[in-house]
Amino acid sequence: MTAHRIAVSLPESPAGGYEILVGGGLFSALPSILSRFCPAPRYAVITDDRVAELYALKLSRNLHAAGHRTDVFAFSSGEANKTRDTWAVVTDAMLEAGLGRDCAVIGFGGGVPGDLGGFVAATYMRGLPLVQVPTSLLAMIDASVGGKTGVDTPMGKNLVGAFHQPRTVVVDPDLLQTLPDAHLRAGLAEAVKHGAIADAEYLDWIEQSAPALLAGDAEALCRLIVRSVEIKAEIVSGDEFEAGRRKLLNFGHTVGHAVEAISDFALLHGEAVAIGMVEEARVGERLGITAAGTSARLRRVLTRLGLPTSIPLEFDAAGVIERTRTDKKARDGRVEYALVESVGTGSAGPHGRWGHPIADETVAEVLSGVGSRV
Numbered sequence: 001m002t003a004h005r006i007a008v009s010l011p012e013s014p015a016g017g018y019e020i021l022v023g024g025g026l027f028s029a030l031p032s033i034l035s036r037f038c039p040a041p042r043y044a045v046i047t048d049d050r051v052a053e054l055y056a057l058k059l060s061r062n063l064h065a066a067g068h069r070t071d072v073f074a075f076s077s078g079e080a081n082k083t084r085d086t087w088a089v090v091t092d093a094m095l096e097a098g099l100g101r102d103c104a105v106i107g108f109g110g111g112v113p114g115d116l117g118g119f120v121a122a123t124y125m126r127g128l129p130l131v132q133v134p135t136s137l138l139a140m141i142d143a144s145v146g147g148k149t150g151v152d153t154p155m156g157k158n159l160v161g162a163f164h165q166p167r168t169v170v171v172d173p174d175l176l177q178t179l180p181d182a183h184l185r186a187g188l189a190e191a192v193k194h195g196a197i198a199d200a201e202y203l204d205w206i207e208q209s210a211p212a213l214l215a216g217d218a219e220a221l222c223r224l225i226v227r228s229v230e231i232k233a234e235i236v237s238g239d240e241f242e243a244g245r246r247k248l249l250n251f252g253h254t255v256g257h258a259v260e261a262i263s264d265f266a267l268l269h270g271e272a273v274a275i276g277m278v279e280e281a282r283v284g285e286r287l288g289i290t291a292a293g294t295s296a297r298l299r300r301v302l303t304r305l306g307l308p309t310s311i312p313l314e315f316d317a318a319g320v321i322e323r324t325r326t327d328k329k330a331r332d333g334r335v336e337y338a339l340v341e342s343v344g345t346g347s348a349g350p351h352g353r354w355g356h357p358i359a360d361e362t363v364a365e366v367l368s369g370v371g372s373r374v
């Protein structure tokens, strides 16, 4: 087995950073990886019921066999459960089980258990070491890397959380074999984002490889995971707390988070981001920040991947704009957008802030131009 090792360097953190390990079969090697990167007398595995049903028994057997004491805490799957209530239920259960300060947390599952498990690790007894073991494509290439953890609130997504870096991230692409197709496609949306903000050739490759990726071809998926993780790791290295270029990773997420919330999570996160990228590219084109044709190119790639590219007609533009205002990126009465200059190149924005404050009216003009959307 050859594992790829991708480093995130964090000069300001005591450990200086961590590694993301990517390779088929790594799930079985977890006990020795934990001993090396995150030794602890006891582990709390935080996961959801679907992932638990498929993999928890194997995971705990494996860990027990290697002498690691392990407790599994599973909550009902889905974005609707990424809440303070679930955080309270999980932390209460951990307290009842007698987990102490010397324990470590394993965030095991998609981005929801990853974000929630990470937030538990950030807060339980003022912080426990964390290892991320992502099982969805979206979590493997995006959510598990970078140390953002948190939960949603009725006001918006991810509004309560913390930065809490993992000791390591263990990615075994073999686990994707059980991932439902819709979630595979949703993960591909974040890969398109990585290409759009940082690597035009990668976006070309994704477009050409769409049939293999959608068919679950192991080699294509592994290549995609490695390149996306490299891009994300490079961007978060040196910008641990999102003061600068890291904001580019929010491309597609301002409109995306708004439509995701309005759909009441009927749209998957990745689907909402696909829509958000096309709409935000159109906003950028309207302002002359983004090269003409960028939104059309993104729409073409996303369509090939079976992803939606426009706001459902029953959503009203004013409602979407109102939701963007509760996003964390709202500042001084204007909402900040991460934009691209062209495919593969993020825009540094005015004063190098990596964000463009954009008036609601401009976004409204673009979003309400229903006739121009095909």
Ligand SMILES: NC(=O)c1ccc[n+]([C@@H]2O[C@H](COP(=O)([O-])OP(=O)(O)OC[C@H]3O[C@@H](n4cnc5c(N)ncnc54)[C@H](O)[C@@H]3O)[C@@H](O)[C@H]2O)c1
Pocket: 048, 050, 051, 054, 077, 078, 079, 082, 109, 110, 111, 112, 113, 114, 115, 135, 136, 137, 138, 139, 142, 143, 144, 145, 146, 147, 148, 149, 157, 158, 175, 176, 177, 178, 179, 180, 183, 186, 269, 270
């Ligand atoms: N922290 C970050 O930097 C960051 C970045 C991007 C996204 N996110 C967050 O990630 C979340 C979305 O992640 P997601 O799409 O993985 O959601 P998710 O965790 O709900 O997983 C999607 C579904 O797939 C199932 N699943 C996961 N792995 C599986 C497997 N191997 N086999 C079968 N089923 C499996 C889950 O049970 C769930 O039903 C959002 O909350 C988003 O805000 C966070």
Ligand SMILES: [Zn+2]
Pocket: 142, 190, 253, 269, 273
């Ligand atoms: Zn995202």
